[in-house]
Amino acid sequence: xxxxxxxxxxxxxxxxxxxxxxxxxxxxxxxxxxxxxxxxxxxxxxxxxxxxxxxxxxxxxxxxxxxxxxxxxxxxxxxxxxxxxxxxxxxxxxxxxxxxxxxxxxxxxxxxxxxxxxxxxxxxxxxxxxxxxxxxxxxxxxxxxxx
Amino acid sequence: xxxxxxxxxxxxxxxxxxxxxxxxxxxxxxxxxxxxxxxxxxxxxxxxxxxxxxxxxxxxxxxxxxxxxxxxxxxxxxxxxxxxxxxxxxxxxxxxxxxxxxxxxxxxxxxxxxxxxxxxxxxxxxxxxxxxxxxxxxxxxxxxxxx
Amino acid sequence: xxxxxxxxxxxxxxxxxxxxxxxxxxxxxxxxxxxxxxxxxxxxxxxxxxxxxxxxxxxxxxxxxxxxxxxxxxxxxxxxxxxxxxxxxxxxxxxxxxxxxxxxxxxxxxxxxxxxxxxxxxxxxxxxxxxxxxxxxxxxxxxxxxx
Amino acid sequence: xxxxxxxxxxxxxxxxxxxxxxxxxxxxxxxxxxxxxxxxxxxxxxxxxxxxxxxxxxxxxxxxxxxxxxxxxxxxxxxxxxxxxxxxxxxxxxxxxxxxxxxxxxxxxxxxxxxxxxxxxxxxxxxxxxxxxxxxxxxxxxxxxxx
Numbered sequence: 001x002x003x004x005x006x007x008x009x010x011x012x013x014x015x016x017x018x019x020x021x022x023x024x025x026x027x028x029x030x031x032x033x034x035x036x037x038x039x040x041x042x043x044x045x046x047x048x049x050x051x052x053x054x055x056x057x058x059x060x061x062x063x064x065x066x067x068x069x070x071x072x073x074x075x076x077x078x079x080x081x082x083x084x085x086x087x088x089x090x091x092x093x094x095x096x097x098x099x100x101x102x103x104x105x106x107x108x109x110x111x112x113x114x115x116x117x118x119x120x121x122x123x124x125x126x127x128x129x130x131x132x133x134x135x136x137x138x139x140x141x142x143x144x145x146x147x
Numbered sequence: 148x149x150x151x152x153x154x155x156x157x158x159x160x161x162x163x164x165x166x167x168x169x170x171x172x173x174x175x176x177x178x179x180x181x182x183x184x185x186x187x188x189x190x191x192x193x194x195x196x197x198x199x200x201x202x203x204x205x206x207x208x209x210x211x212x213x214x215x216x217x218x219x220x221x222x223x224x225x226x227x228x229x230x231x232x233x234x235x236x237x238x239x240x241x242x243x244x245x246x247x248x249x250x251x252x253x254x255x256x257x258x259x260x261x262x263x264x265x266x267x268x269x270x271x272x273x274x275x276x277x278x279x280x281x282x283x284x285x286x287x288x289x290x291x292x293x294x
Numbered sequence: 295x296x297x298x299x300x301x302x303x304x305x306x307x308x309x310x311x312x313x314x315x316x317x318x319x320x321x322x323x324x325x326x327x328x329x330x331x332x333x334x335x336x337x338x339x340x341x342x343x344x345x346x347x348x349x350x351x352x353x354x355x356x357x358x359x360x361x362x363x364x365x366x367x368x369x370x371x372x373x374x375x376x377x378x379x380x381x382x383x384x385x386x387x388x389x390x391x392x393x394x395x396x397x398x399x400x401x402x403x404x405x406x407x408x409x410x411x412x413x414x415x416x417x418x419x420x421x422x423x424x425x426x427x428x429x430x431x432x433x434x435x436x437x438x439x440x441x
Numbered sequence: 442x443x444x445x446x447x448x449x450x451x452x453x454x455x456x457x458x459x460x461x462x463x464x465x466x467x468x469x470x471x472x473x474x475x476x477x478x479x480x481x482x483x484x485x486x487x488x489x490x491x492x493x494x495x496x497x498x499x500x501x502x503x504x505x506x507x508x509x510x511x512x513x514x515x516x517x518x519x520x521x522x523x524x525x526x527x528x529x530x531x532x533x534x535x536x537x538x539x540x541x542x543x544x545x546x547x548x549x550x551x552x553x554x555x556x557x558x559x560x561x562x563x564x565x566x567x568x569x570x571x572x573x574x575x576x577x578x579x580x581x582x583x584x585x586x587x588x
Contacts, residue, residue: 026207029198050175054220060173060339061232062216066209073208075203085208086556087528087577089236089383091430093322093406110423111462112387115527117426119413129404134428230311233409234381234430236530238577240553257570259534264573266560276551279558281575283381283532320501323492345470355468355514355526357508363503367495375565381500383530 004029004080009039013078016144017042020077027070030063034074039107040118042074048100059096068120070131071104075118076137080144083116088135094128103127104133114139151227151292153232156186158240160225163291164189174217176211181221187265189221195247200291206243215267215280218251222265223282229289230263235282241275248272261286296375298439303333304394307372311336314371321364324357328368334402334412336368342394353390362414362427365398366389370410370431377410381430387423395419398427408433445521445586447515450480456559457585458483460501461518468511471504475515481549481559483515489541500537509545509561509574516547524557529576535569542566545574552566555580 017037027044029035036043046067051088054060059079068090076083096102102122109117120133154162161199164184168174172280174181174191183190193214201207215237223230248268267280301309310329315321321328321338330337340361348354362384370377392394396416403411414427448456458478462468468475468485477484486509495501495540510529517524535542543563550558 009178023200024205024207025198025200026162026209027201048411051172053170053172054174054217055168060171060213060216061220062209062213065212065216065235066207067327068208069212070201085239087236087238088208088212089234089428089530091234091404091411092232093404093409109426110385115387116384129406131402133382145249235385236575237549238558240551240556256573257534258534259570264532264535275554279550281530315455317494317498318501319492319494320504321495321507345466347464348468348511351464354465354507354510356444356503356531357467359510359529360497360501360503363501365494367502380534381530381532382502382506385528386526422541 004147011037012080013037016077016080017074017104019144020074030066030111034069035087037074037078039078040075041106042069042071043105044074045101045103046096048096048102050098053098061092062132064096064102064122065090067102067121068104068131069135071106071120072118072133072135074104075108076116077144080147081138081139082144083137086136086138088133090094090131090133092131095131096124104128150260151294155272159227160184160186163213163224163227164221164239166291173258177213179214184221184225186225187222188253189218190250190252191218191221192248192250195245197245200245208239211243211269211278212237213250214249215251215269215278216282218253218267219265219280219282222253222255223263223284224291227290227292227294228286229291233283233285236277236278237280239278241277243271243277249277256279295345298441306374307331307333309375310371311368314368324360326361326364331368331372334369334371335400336365337397337399338365338368339395339397342390342392342396343437344392347392353394355386357385358390358396358416358425361396362398362416362425364431365400365414366427366429369400369402371414371438375433376436376438377431377433379400379429380432382427384427386425390418390424396424416432445542445588453521454478454480457518458515460585462514468531471507473508473511478515478519480519482547483512484544484546485512485515485564486542486544489537489539489543497556500563502533504530505537505543505563505572506531508543509563509572510576512545512547512561513574513576516559517578518585521584521586521588522580523585524578524580527577527579529574530571531574533572535571537565538569543571
């Protein structure tokens with residue numbers, strides 16, 4: 001692998017995502033797919049299965065949150081600094097249904113010092129907005145790849 | 148079953164929880180256990196398994212959220228009115244580890260008209276606080292049990 | 295005044311803003327200026343005065359919030375339906391200083407049924423981002439102008 | 442004044458509050474009153490004046506937030522470490538009216554490392570709940586009193 005110092009920002013974002021993905025049993029276990037990654041942005045999709053349904057017959061909000069949270073995590077970890085979630089908020093707009101293909105698109109709102117804000121929109125296969133998520137991140141001193 | 152009109156508030160809370168639980172594949176699928184239910188309050192516990200780990204080697208925040216969200220949902224659905232989540236926020240305090248037994252305890256902060264606020268504290272088996280969650284609910288016109 | 299039914303969306307937004315502004319003693323009392331209004335968007339500016347400083351010598355977060363909240367209120371009230379705030383969150387990025395000219399720019403993220411989400415960015419005269427605000431609104435059945 | 446090292450936790454909380462209050466032009470300018478201070482807790486009250494009314498004829502949400510934010514700030518600054526707000530959320534329950542005496546009561550939910558969570562309840566003179574606020578704080582390395 002090319003040394004980090006010689007990577008472009010895009011190459012670095014992709015390399016960080018590969019490291020994260022390879023150990024992310026949670027996202028893999030839910031059959032998420034990383035559709036797109038670039039510095040500060042990520043798009044991840046997932047199909048709502050029957051075991052994700054809650055007592056109201058819709059996708060449990062926790063799984064919608066988990067999808068959005070994964071997109072947030074990949075977006076804020078594109079700079080080769082291990083970055084963790086501090087505080088996240090989600091607003092549910094319409095229910096997710098079993099069989100829906102949900103897509104979470106994360107983009108960076110702000111990054112200042114060690115603090116970041118990322119917004120994630122979750123849509124279904126028809127483009128309807130299912131949820132809006134805002135995540136606050138904190139950068140640690142560790143790196144994904146050796147520098 | 149006793150008719151709803153003759154139930155005490157506690158009996159009603161338990162009956163609503165039974166209805167919700169029986170169809171909540173998401174909570175059951177994660178081997179959650181409903182430890183306690185009373186009007187406006189619920190306690191649910193879950194063990195962090197290896198497939199809940201994220202790319203940082205900790206419990207994916209989504210699963211901690213899902214546990215808290217389930218406790219919130221059961222707490223706000225104790226009055227025989229189907230009640231859904233609108234907006235939720237979570238703050239992570241310390242990581243959850245694989246093997247941890249996490250407990251989410253939800254209590255009602257406010258219920259006014261159709262809007263409610265519920266706080267949920269997530270702790271591990273040592274009593275350490277893992278996360279603090281605040282959920283905002285909205286009551287629909289439907290009921291869990293026929294009235 | 296032109297009847298509401300004959301107004302364009304832009305004319306309606308401006309007419310609603312005039313009605314709101316004329317009775318908004320709070321925003322006027324802080325010498326806010328409504329710089330821009332269009333359906334779903336608003337921009338309001340304000341200078342930080344000495345009496346807005348807190349015990350840390352910076353602009354009290356409450357005044358930054360108030361500016362953002364006003365921009366949110368004007369943006370979500372552009373459709374001739376009286377709309378109120380339900381839940382708002384703000385993240386502070388850098389301090390506001392006495393003498394700073396702060397500008398809050400609100401845009402609509404989502405509007406579905408009676409619920410809306412609006413994001414507001416607060417910047418200073420140098421374009422630095424001072425705060426990010428997200429507001430959740432609820433539409434009532436009343437109107438600003440007779441229909 | 443007694444040296445900090447010899448103060449009890451309560452004496453330290455009161456001394457920090459005195460320092461903060463003496464320079465807090467914003468809280469003083471709104472005629473707030475600090476009713477109570479103890480480590481991790483604060484209660485502040487304020488009367489809603491006509492110039493705090495918004496375009497809906499109610500207390501502008503910004504002033505309710507500002508009152509809650511002040512209570513939060515005093516509560517999290519009781520340990521002689523200068524502590525600032527990072528992220529705050531507020532939910533409005535019922536309107537504040539001109540003439541209302543509002544009281545904001547802040548208590549500590551969590552304090553871990555440099556991060557804290559504080560909840561603030563705002564009530565009116567009848568004990569009705571006007572708003573619920575949750576603030577996230579971050580401790581700096583500076584002190585209010587020399588150590």
